[in-house]
Amino acid sequence: MSDDGGWVGLVPPRESGEQERLVAAAGGDDLATALAAAPNAFYESRTGQDEAAAVVLGWPADRRRGVLLRLHDEAVRSGGPPRYVVGPLVERLDRGLRWSREDLVWMLHRVRDELALDDGEVYQLPVRVAAALGAADLRGLGPALDGLLTELSRGRLPATLRRDLAARLGLVVERVTAAAVPPQLLHAGDAFGPLARARLAEVLGADGAREVLLHAASLTKPTPSKAWTAAAPADTAGVAGAVLDLFAEFDGALHADNDSLLRGLTCLAALDPGDAATERIGRAAGAAAAADPRWAGYPYAPRTAAAAVEILAGRGGDAPPAVLSRLASTVRNKALLGRVRAGLDRIAAGRAAPTATDGGPEASAVAG
Numbered sequence: 097m098s099d100d101g102g103w104v105g106l107v108p109p110r111e112s113g114e115q116e117r118l119v120a121a122a123g124g125d126d127l128a129t130a131l132a133a134a135p136n137a138f139y140e141s142r143t144g145q146d147e148a149a150a151v152v153l154g155w156p157a158d159r160r161r162g163v164l165l166r167l168h169d170e171a172v173r174s175g176g177p178p179r180y181v182v183g184p185l186v187e188r189l190d191r192g193l194r195w196s197r198e199d200l201v202w203m204l205h206r207v208r209d210e211l212a213l214d215d216g217e218v219y220q221l222p223v224r225v226a227a228a229l230g231a232a233d234l235r236g237l238g239p240a241l242d243g244l245l246t247e248l249s250r251g252r253l254p255a256t257l258r259r260d261l262a263a264r265l266g267l268v269v270e271r272v273t274a275a276a277v278p279p280q281l282l283h284a285g286d287a288f289g290p291l292a293r294a295r296l297a298e299v300l301g302a303d304g305a306r307e308v309l310l311h312a313a314s315l316t317k318p319t320p321s322k323a324w325t326a327a328a329p330a331d332t333a334g335v336a337g338a339v340l341d342l343f344a345e346f347d348g349a350l351h352a353d354n355d356s357l358l359r360g361l362t363c364l365a366a367l368d369p370g371d372a373a374t375e376r377i378g379r380a381a382g383a384a385a386a387a388d389p390r391w392a393g394y395p396y397a398p399r400t401a402a403a404a405v406e407i408l409a410g411r412g413g414d415a416p417p418a419v420l421s422r423l424a425s426t427v428r429n430k431a432l433l434g435r436v437r438a439g440l441d442r443i444a445a446g447r448a449a450p451t452a453t454d455g456g457p458e459a460s461a462v463a464g
Contacts, residue, residue, distance in 0.1 A: 103243020
């Protein structure tokens with residue numbers, strides 16, 4: 097886990113020992129039965145898993161709640177990835193349980209005690225419970241949950257799991273803090289996220305900006321699908337342009353999440369066919385493809401760079417070949433350089449349609 101655990105000091109003190117009592121009571125046979133219901137329990141048949149889940153779901157609420165708290169506690173104390181995947185198991189056994197504020201407070205304190213690698217399992221139950229609680233139960237927990245979101249976003253979790261947990265927890269933080277910008281976007285995993293939030297507060301807080309950011313973050317490929325493009329919000333130019341212009345002045349690497357967001361904003365900016373948009377995308381391409389001289393093969397924002405190159409290769413005017421020619425002489429990442437050269441070839445051949453490829457330098461650059 098991250099060492100940035102200052103958020104723990106924002107969590108209220110525990111008010112009772114109820115959770116410890118429930119956890120202690122959930123050992124032995126109860127825990128074994130719950131683990132037998134794990135969807136990934138390869139040592140059990142699917143029939144056995146279903147039977148075990150039915151047994152647990154038939155228990156009284158406090159007994160079932162106790163075993164889920166025990167699963168969370170086991171993930172915390174494991175010292176490594178647990179014997180089961182917490183998320184699917186919790187989802188299977190948490191049917192109609194009523195969680196309390198004190199349950200969440202206890203879980204948050206336990207999360208900070210985690211000794212394991214960043215497998216992400218210790219976040220599963222707290223995120224689920226936080227999403228289930230009402231505003232009254234979450235009152236005063238906003239700063240702590242926001243800090244937890246920052247730690248989660250910075251962690252070295254598997255990318256898909258991290259994005260899923262961050263999106264779910266982000267909705268909770270947004271609800272509790274009335275945040276203008278979705279908290280899981282432009283986060284503090286790099287220097288650009290906080291810079292954009294500070295410098296572009298008015299733009300990012302305007303009506304419709306939230307929808308633009310969320311749509312941009314949903315893009316998962318260098319070239320967007322027709323469905324993604326068709327679903328784009330009506331007015332994207334202001335937000336996309338402001339963020340990309342700021343990024344063009346920025347000199348540094350982006351966290352994979354913020355890189356993915358800027359990739360989407362770059363594709364939204366490309367919906368404007370004008371020369372000004374082309375030049376803006378060209379400037380963003382240069383900033384994204386740049387790299388620290390000590391690690392020349394690792395672009396600052398590989399996802400954004402790949403998308404910008406694809407876009408420029410399909411646009412007219414003098415700017416695209418000029419930008420790509422500069423990149424061809426400076427880029428050292430092999431995958432990105434291949435895209436740049438292919439883009440120049442397409443321009444020379446007069447082809448306007450971008451290639452349908454999902455590849456890119458993502459895997460060889462900023463950690464996903």
